[in-house]
Amino acid sequence: MDKFDLLDKLIEEHVNELRKLCESASEMDFVEGNLIWFEYFEGNYSFFSTMLASSGAPSFRNRFLEFVIEELKDEVDISEGKNQGLSKDVILKFFGTAIVGIVESYFTNGIPEPAQVVAEQVGILLERNL
Numbered sequence: 001m002d003k004f005d006l007l008d009k010l011i012e013e014h015v016n017e018l019r020k021l022c023e024s025a026s027e028m029d030f031v032e033g034n035l036i037w038f039e040y041f042e043g044n045y046s047f048f049s050t051m052l053a054s055s056g057a058p059s060f061r062n063r064f065l066e067f068v069i070e071e072l073k074d075e076v077d078i079s080e081g082k083n084q085g086l087s088k089d090v091i092l093k094f095f096g097t098a099i100v101g102i103v104e105s106y107f108t109n110g111i112p113e114p115a116q117v118v119a120e121q122v123g124i125l126l127e128r129n130l
Contacts, residue, residue, distance in 0.1 A: 015063055
């Protein structure tokens with residue numbers, strides 16, 4: 001197994017763990033769900049910060065973005081309310097990219113706030129807009 005296969009395997013393991021966390025948090029609101037994610041990120045800080053600073057960053061970002069969009073799909077309603085008439089794909093890409101960017105900024109010290117504050121604020125923004 002070469003280093004790229006190992007890297008893909010590690011990324012997949014972490015994405016699967018995040019997926020399990022999402023399943024366990026399916027009845028929670030966005031704020032509570034984000035707290036669970038950020039607790040996981042903090043517990044695996046070395047992996048995520050190394051991933052985002054390494055040559056594997058684009059691969060990780062792409063996999064994480066796909067995962068986030070998949071998790072948000074059921075939350076987006078374009079048939080009524082504030083998102084009526086908008087493109088579901090545009091909404092999903094917009095929020096998926098925003099979440100990935102926030103997580104990346106958190107790990108690269110672009111956001112000096114504690115994980116709990118970031119998680120709560122991202123959750124509030126998602127609740128307001130989805």
